[in-house]
Amino acid sequence: MPVALHNEPDGDHSRSGSSSDHNFPTLEHFRVKHLPPAAYYIPDFITQDEEEFLLRKIADSPQPKWKSVASGRSRLQYWGGTMSKNSVLLPEPFPDFLTTYPDIIERIQRFLDRTDERSEATNESSTSVLAVNQVLVNEYQPGQGISPHEDGPAFQPLVATLSLGSHTVLDLHHYLSASSPSPPMTASEAQADQVERLSGRPIAAIPLAHLLVMPRSLLILSSTLYTSHLHGISERFEDIVSAAPGHEGVVAANADLLGDAGIADSLRNNKVWRQARGTRTSLTFRHANRTLKGGLLSMTATGALRRH
Numbered sequence: 602m603p604v605a606l607h608n609e610p611d612g613d614h615s616r617s618g619s620s621s622d623h624n625f626p627t628l629e630h631f632r633v634k635h636l637p638p639a640a641y642y643i644p645d646f647i648t649q650d651e652e653e654f655l656l657r658k659i660a661d662s663p664q665p666k667w668k669s670v671a672s673g674r675s676r677l678q679y680w681g682g683t684m685s686k687n688s689v690l691l692p693e694p695f696p697d698f699l700t701t702y703p704d705i706i707e708r709i710q711r712f713l714d715r716t717d718e719r720s721e722a723t724n725e726s727s728t729s730v731l732a733v734n735q736v737l738v739n740e741y742q743p744g745q746g747i748s749p750h751e752d753g754p755a756f757q758p759l760v761a762t763l764s765l766g767s768h769t770v771l772d773l774h775h776y777l778s779a780s781s782p783s784p785p786m787t788a789s790e791a792q793a794d795q796v797e798r799l800s801g802r803p804i805a806a807i808p809l810a811h812l813l814v815m816p817r818s819l820l821i822l823s824s825t826l827y828t829s830h831l832h833g834i835s836e837r838f839e840d841i842v843s844a845a846p847g848h849e850g851v852v853a854a855n856a857d858l859l860g861d862a863g864i865a866d867s868l869r870n871n872k873v874w875r876q877a878r879g880t881r882t883s884l885t886f887r888h889a890n891r892t893l894k895g896g897l898l899s900m901t902a903t904g905a906l907r908r909h
């Protein structure tokens with residue numbers, strides 16, 4: 602279901618952010634059910650034109666902006682600044698393509714601000730304000746992924762990821778704990794060894810859930826899903842997803858939120874949806890808690906760290 606908060610390419614933003622926003626579903630409508638709090642999947646958050654525009658701007662950015670990931674395969678860019686060794690953001694101005702057309706930062710913030718009664722009742726409204734000060738761009742070729750990881754305490758536990766160019770499947774992982782039983786450990790020894798080596802804390806070998814993330818969608822991870830779970834992307838050339846257990850591939854926990862007639866048909870008729878991966882670019886919008894301001898080190902949230 603398109604969110605239709607899109608801005609006009611000519612800079613006429615008069616239709617967005619207006620009272621018409623109230624006609625669109627609020628965040629709660631997009632909650633992925635049966636997951637720890639909280640994941641929200643919003644299909645078609647931007648238009649195809651906006652997707653092409655953003656991809657072009659990212660591709661046109663100066664070559665030194667790209668950094669190779671340690672594995673030497675996927676690559677990334679930081680916009681808004683980089684983090685110091687002490688987890689302080691060294692801020693830089695955002696480029697126009699993030700702040701004017703299609704004004705994606707403002708659009709995400711406006712969408713998150715539109716909480717509903719249920720989220721207010723569960724007090725999630727207080728966590729759904731995202732003062733974006735950094736955007737992490739990841740580019741994956743088919744067959745590339747990212748190991749299970751936490752984004753960590755340097756950032757507010759609420760991140761929004763926009764996908765461009767291709768779908769992927771994001772895996773959600775949880776730590777094994779002595780007090781709670783884990784899902785069956787039927788993954789190969791190699792897989793189990795890999796996730797354990799990466800974190801230092803044992804991680805359940807089988808992901809807790811999988812999310813099918815389509816181009817132009819926005820995925821929001823918050824609360825305990827951010828603070829005490831991990832996320833990663835398996836290195837695959839093709840994904841096979843189903844809407845329920847008992848079929849080939851993985852079950853997409855967000856199957857009912859995909860808003861894509863072609864996928865819905867395939868899941869109904871073939872029980873699975875199968876698609877080769879293309880080049881995917883993701884933009885993760887987040888808020889670093891500590892920012893270097895005007896040469897003074899200050900802490901934006903609690904004020905605990907100040908060097909004036």
Ligand SMILES: O=C(O)CCC(=O)C(=O)O
Binds near residue numbers: 739752762771832885
């Ligand atoms: O590409 C994505 O959707 C996830 C990116 C991510 O987890 C990261 O860069 O930390």
